[in-house]
Amino acid sequence: MEYQFSRRVLELKPSAIREIFKYAADPQVISLSAGNPAPEAFPVREIAEISAGILAQRPIDALQYGTTEGYTPLRGHLAAYLKETSGIGSDGDDLIITSGAQQIMDLFTKSVVDEEDTIVCEAPSFLGALNTYRSYRAKLRGVPMESDGISLEGLEQALKEEKRVKFIYTIPNFQNPTGATMSLAKRHGMYELAKKYGVMILEDNPYGDLRFQGEDLPAIKSFDTEGIVLYSGTFSKVVAPGIRVGYAVGPKPILQKMIVCKQGEDVHTNIWGQMLCDELMTKYDFGAHLARLREVYRKKSKVAVDAMNRWLLPKITYLPIEGGLFFWCTLPNGIDMLEFVKRAIDHKVCVVPGNAFLTDESKPCQSFRINYTTPTDENLVRGIQLLGEVASDMIP
Amino acid sequence: MEYQFSRRVLELKPSAIREIFKYAADPQVISLSAGNPAPEAFPVREIAEISAGILAQRPIDALQYGTTEGYTPLRGHLAAYLKETSGIGSDGDDLIITSGAQQIMDLFTKSVVDEEDTIVCEAPSFLGALNTYRSYRAKLRGVPMESDGISLEGLEQALKEEKRVKFIYTIPNFQNPTGATMSLAKRHGMYELAKKYGVMILEDNPYGDLRFQGEDLPAIKSFDTEGIVLYSGTFSKVVAPGIRVGYAVGPKPILQKMIVCKQGEDVHTNIWGQMLCDELMTKYDFGAHLARLREVYRKKSKVAVDAMNRWLLPKITYLPIEGGLFFWCTLPNGIDMLEFVKRAIDHKVCVVPGNAFLTDESKPCQSFRINYTTPTDENLVRGIQLLGEVASDMIP
Numbered sequence: 001m002e003y004q005f006s007r008r009v010l011e012l013k014p015s016a017i018r019e020i021f022k023y024a025a026d027p028q029v030i031s032l033s034a035g036n037p038a039p040e041a042f043p044v045r046e047i048a049e050i051s052a053g054i055l056a057q058r059p060i061d062a063l064q065y066g067t068t069e070g071y072t073p074l075r076g077h078l079a080a081y082l083k084e085t086s087g088i089g090s091d092g093d094d095l096i097i098t099s100g101a102q103q104i105m106d107l108f109t110k111s112v113v114d115e116e117d118t119i120v121c122e123a124p125s126f127l128g129a130l131n132t133y134r135s136y137r138a139k140l141r142g143v144p145m146e147s148d149g150i151s152l153e154g155l156e157q158a159l160k161e162e163k164r165v166k167f168i169y170t171i172p173n174f175q176n177p178t179g180a181t182m183s184l185a186k187r188h189g190m191y192e193l194a195k196k197y198g199v200m201i202l203e204d205n206p207y208g209d210l211r212f213q214g215e216d217l218p219a220i221k222s223f224d225t226e227g228i229v230l231y232s233g234t235f236s237k238v239v240a241p242g243i244r245v246g247y248a249v250g251p252k253p254i255l256q257k258m259i260v261c262k263q264g265e266d267v268h269t270n271i272w273g274q275m276l277c278d279e280l281m282t283k284y285d286f287g288a289h290l291a292r293l294r295e296v297y298r299k300k301s302k303v304a305v306d307a308m309n310r311w312l313l314p315k316i317t318y319l320p321i322e323g324g325l326f327f328w329c330t331l332p333n334g335i336d337m338l339e340f341v342k343r344a345i346d347h348k349v350c351v352v353p354g355n356a357f358l359t360d361e362s363k364p365c366q367s368f369r370i371n372y373t374t375p376t377d378e379n380l381v382r383g384i385q386l387l388g389e390v391a392s393d394m395i396p
Numbered sequence: 397m398e399y400q401f402s403r404r405v406l407e408l409k410p411s412a413i414r415e416i417f418k419y420a421a422d423p424q425v426i427s428l429s430a431g432n433p434a435p436e437a438f439p440v441r442e443i444a445e446i447s448a449g450i451l452a453q454r455p456i457d458a459l460q461y462g463t464t465e466g467y468t469p470l471r472g473h474l475a476a477y478l479k480e481t482s483g484i485g486s487d488g489d490d491l492i493i494t495s496g497a498q499q500i501m502d503l504f505t506k507s508v509v510d511e512e513d514t515i516v517c518e519a520p521s522f523l524g525a526l527n528t529y530r531s532y533r534a535k536l537r538g539v540p541m542e543s544d545g546i547s548l549e550g551l552e553q554a555l556k557e558e559k560r561v562k563f564i565y566t567i568p569n570f571q572n573p574t575g576a577t578m579s580l581a582k583r584h585g586m587y588e589l590a591k592k593y594g595v596m597i598l599e600d601n602p603y604g605d606l607r608f609q610g611e612d613l614p615a616i617k618s619f620d621t622e623g624i625v626l627y628s629g630t631f632s633k634v635v636a637p638g639i640r641v642g643y644a645v646g647p648k649p650i651l652q653k654m655i656v657c658k659q660g661e662d663v664h665t666n667i668w669g670q671m672l673c674d675e676l677m678t679k680y681d682f683g684a685h686l687a688r689l690r691e692v693y694r695k696k697s698k699v700a701v702d703a704m705n706r707w708l709l710p711k712i713t714y715l716p717i718e719g720g721l722f723f724w725c726t727l728p729n730g731i732d733m734l735e736f737v738k739r740a741i742d743h744k745v746c747v748v749p750g751n752a753f754l755t756d757e758s759k760p761c762q763s764f765r766i767n768y769t770t771p772t773d774e775n776l777v778r779g780i781q782l783l784g785e786v787a788s789d790m791i792p
Contacts, residue, residue: 001594001624001647004562006510009653039456047459048451055444060435063443063636099495099640099662106661110531114402132660135506166400198397228397240459242667244495251397257405264528265502266495270666271638 008137026348030383033350035176035325036374037237041296043280043289047240050279054272062272068263070097070247071274077281078247087222088231094252096259099269101206101234101246105132107258107265108167108202108230108248113138118162120199121169122150124357124365126176129169129204141165142359145175147319149182152189159197167200167230168193172220173208174324177357177369181322187220194228200254204232209290211323212298227251235277237325238290243273297323297373300380304372307381311388315395318370327370328354329387335395337366343394349386404533422744426779429746431572431721432770433633437692439676439685443636446675450668458668464659466493466643467670473677474643483618484627490648492655495665497602497630497642501528503654503661504563504598504626504644509534514558516595517565518546520753520761522572525565525600537561538755541571543715545578548585555593563596563626564589568616570603570720573753573765577718583616590624596650600628605686607719608694623647631673633721634686639669693719693769696776700768703777707784711791714766723766724750725783731791733762739790745782 054062069075079095082088089095098104105128113119115137121130123142133140141162143154150170159165170190172182182190194201203220221231230250235243248255262268280286304327308318318329329351331337341353354367372380450458465471475491478484485491494500501524509515511533517526519538529536537558539550546566555561566586568578578586590597599616617627626646631639644651658664676682700723704714714725725747727733737749750763768776 001596001622003596003647003649004508005653006506006508006513008510009507009656012653012656034461036461039460042456042459044451044455044459048448048455051447051451052444055440055447059440059444060438063438063440063638064435065430065432065632065637099666102660103662110402111405112400112402114404117402128660128663131656135657135660200397200399226397236461241461241663242459244662244664244666251399253399257401257408260405260408260527261531264498264524264531265661266499266640267524267637268640270495270640270669272668273666 008135011137012131012135028348029345030349030375030379030386032370032372032375032380032383033352034371034374036371037241037325038296038300038373041293042240046280046284047276050276050283051272053279054275062275066268066271068259068268070269071271071278074274074278077278079249081281082233082249086219088219089249090224092227092251093249094255095247095249096255097269097274098246098248098262099266100236100241100244101204101232102128102132103262103265104230104232104246104248105129105202105204107261108254109133109136109138110261111254111257112166112200116164118165119167119169120155120158120162120165121359122171122175123359124177124354125169125359126171126204127357130357130359133169140359145178145180147180149180149186150190152186152193155190156193159193159199165197165199167202169202169204170220171204171206172217173205174210174321174326176207176324177326177352177354178328179319179321179324179326181217184217187217188223191220191223191229195226201229202232203229206234206237207324209238210294210297210325212294212301214322221249230254238293239277239280243270243276245269245273245277300377301372303377303380304370304384307384311385312391315391316387325371325373327372328367329370330367332395333366335366337368340390340394341368343390344387347386347390349383351387404531407533408527408531424744425741426745426771426775426782428766428768428771428776428779429748430767430770432767433637433721434692434696434769437689438636442676442680443672446672446679447668449675450671458671462664462667464655464664466665467667467674470670470674473674475645477677478629478645482615484615485645486620488623488647489645490651491643491645492651493665493670494642494644494658495662496632496637496640497600497628498524498528499658499661500626500628500642500644501525501598501600503657504650505529505532505534506657507650507653508596509562512560514561515563515565516551516554516558516561517755518567518571519755520573520750521565521755522567522600523753526753526755529565536755541574541576543576545571545576545582546586548582548589551586552589555589555595561593561595563598565598565600566616567600567602568613569601570606570717570722572603572720573722573748573750574724575715575717575720575722577613580613583613584619587616587619587625591622597625598628599625602630602633603720605634606690606693606721608690608697610718617645626650634689635673635676639666639672641665641669641673696773697768699773699776700766700780703780707781708787711787712783721767721769723768724763725766726763728791729762731762733764736786736790737764739786740783743782743786745779747783
């Protein structure tokens with residue numbers, strides 16, 4: 001049979017990262033290409049304790065169908081926690097649980113974006129989100145990133161020029177892939193521009209709790225008095241990604257449509273994972289867990305920085321980070337970045353070519369992304385050393 | 397802010413079942429409206445044992461990111477099991493894991509259906525699937541159900557008349573909501589018609605293992621030599637729905653597109669649930685578990701049948717079933733079914749009005765659906781007795 005596919009999937013290309021993951025699966029290759037949290041940061045003992053308690057005392061609650069909106073105690077505890085710690089959420093807002101934060105990108109797009117509507121994104125940005133937007137045939141407009149976040153001039157220009165912009169997609173803290181954090185002034189600036197042009201903001205904050213240096217900045221959602229920000233959070237980086245538990249805080253009318261869409265997608269998020277997160281937040285010292293996590297990342301990022309200073313500088317530069325999972329490294333002009341990444345794979349180390357994160361992959365890009373959290377310290381140093389060897393070969 | 401929604405969600409109505417669930421949440425109301433498996437059928441002890449073992453021995457495997465296609469051991473074991481027990485799967489096929497079977501409806505539709513394409517459905521059919529199809533703005537064409545499955549004449553007429561039919565959606569075993577099982581002749585007939593008209597079949601089989609009477613019939617997928625059938629299975633009814641683990645067997649090119657879509661929806665299915673199912677199938681006597689399950693349903697369905705014979709017949713008739721979760725009850729002509737369901741709620745018993753399962757909800761319908769598996773035996777009998785009281789009031 002000759003299969004007929006929908007227009008939306010015919011236009012989707014396999015992700016460049018997924019292609020590269022094929023090499024990363026080779027046990028001989030050191031992968032600096034993943035986005036995995038450090039396994040040593042998982043609260044394994046606590047999860048085993050909680051899980052045993054749930055399955056002994058409330059097994060049917062964990063195993064029967066649940067509500068699409070999410071496990072009620074977790075929704076309540078999370079909403080109170082976000083309000084108290086970050087000023088997130090107002091009377092017009094609600095909170096729903098999703099199957100990872102990826103599902104928030106999907107449900108929001110499905111609820112508000114028609115084909116050919118525009119989504120304004122940071123360029124570069126999180127590939128997984130861009131691909132979700134593409135799957136709804138949205139038009140993507142990229143706005144250049146600077147070291148303190150998106151260019152506000154570029155953003156206003158995009159909002160002026162593009163017709164039918166539905167929302168701005170931003171990762172304000174330790175952005176994927178650049179690691180950059182948006183300044184407070186730019187957070188206010190983005191909010192004002194969204195208000196002025198009548199578009200929403202999708203504020204994606206997977207890494208905010210992974211700050212190991214500097215001071216926390218307020219979420220854009222915390223100054224949302226108009227109901228224009230949808231805030232996306234997740235337990236993937238602070239508990240574990242395999243449990244697939246994310247959460248969205250946003251205006252009730254938006255969340256109501258997202259729930260109808262979620263009903264048709266997966267009915268509800270697995271309940272065991274939701275109960276785990278609820279008990280971790282309420283019966284354990286969640287603040288102490290986060291502090292321990294930040295210590296893990298502080299140490300591990302130092303290992304990466306020391307190795308990059310030794311093996312990459314000055315031929316390859318990198319942006320300093322204050323948290324998150326990624327370093328954004330840049331080759332000198334005139335050096336072919338894709339050729340560099342290919343040669344790195346020949347040298348048994350794998351990184352992600354920067355153009356994979358652009359709204360238009362065919363545009364030139366001199367950068368690549370390093371993840372420092374997944375490999376062992378030993379492999380991390382060895383991998384960076386191998387990148388240095390490729391640089392020595394290619395860069396005069 | 398005035399929110400602007402996509403056309404696809406503007407057209408979606410809240411599900412009639414969800415509206416009725418609001419009444420069902422009243423603890424005073426006996427709910428015969430759910431689709432939940434019987435909690436006493438969950439293998440709670442085995443799940444607790446397996447979970448403890450996983451979290452003690454392989455916690456990182458369960459907690460780290462996994463592959464979108466699913467947990468590799470489970471994919472292999474399931475594919476072998478389905479081939480051996482049911483002849484499902486050929487060289488051109490593959491198997492992927494999904495977040496419940498609902499996600500199969502979603503990913504398949506997203507992969508093959510453009511707006512205004514047609515999906516041919518049994519009428520009545522599973523509301524959750526119909527709503528997923530509607531969310532992609534597919535045109536739904538209903539074909540009447542008979543006691544031995546879909547009308548083949550009606551099916552051929554639909555395939556002749558409708559332009560751009562992408563697939564036929566069928567639940568051959570203990571159909572939701574009618575409980576009807578498609579005869580072997582009709583299974584072959586549907587396959588031949590699909591071949592003749594060049595359309596695919598989505599064969600949804602959530603209840604097939606819950607047969608407590610009669611002989612198993614082969615899956616349509618088992619005679620698929622042309623690669624036109626996508627088979628949908630789930631652990632929701634035979635292990636537990638709260639874990640959200642389903643699986644699809646189908647042609648590789650179709651599954652490849654579905655995987656790209658799943659990547660953008662939820663990255664992968666929670667891994668703990670996948671590991672549970674894998675160990676239940678391989679380290680325990682899964683056949684004995686299924687036999688025990690069927691015994692639970694045999695007994696419970698007998699309780700329902702005895703009560704219906706006593707309290708509903710002859711004013712309200714029902715279709716006999718050989719498995720599954722539902723009875724389809726029909727009121728005499730001239731009795732207002734929606735009024736009956738409303739009066740039943742006043743009498744503190746809740747069932748689902750049959751028109752909720754039609755491709756066009758506004759069409760007349762004399763039937764309603766009873767679920768016998770969720771309530772206790774006592775509430776099941778009491779609920780049916782209450783329906784009998786309403787019938788006495790309304791039916792001369």
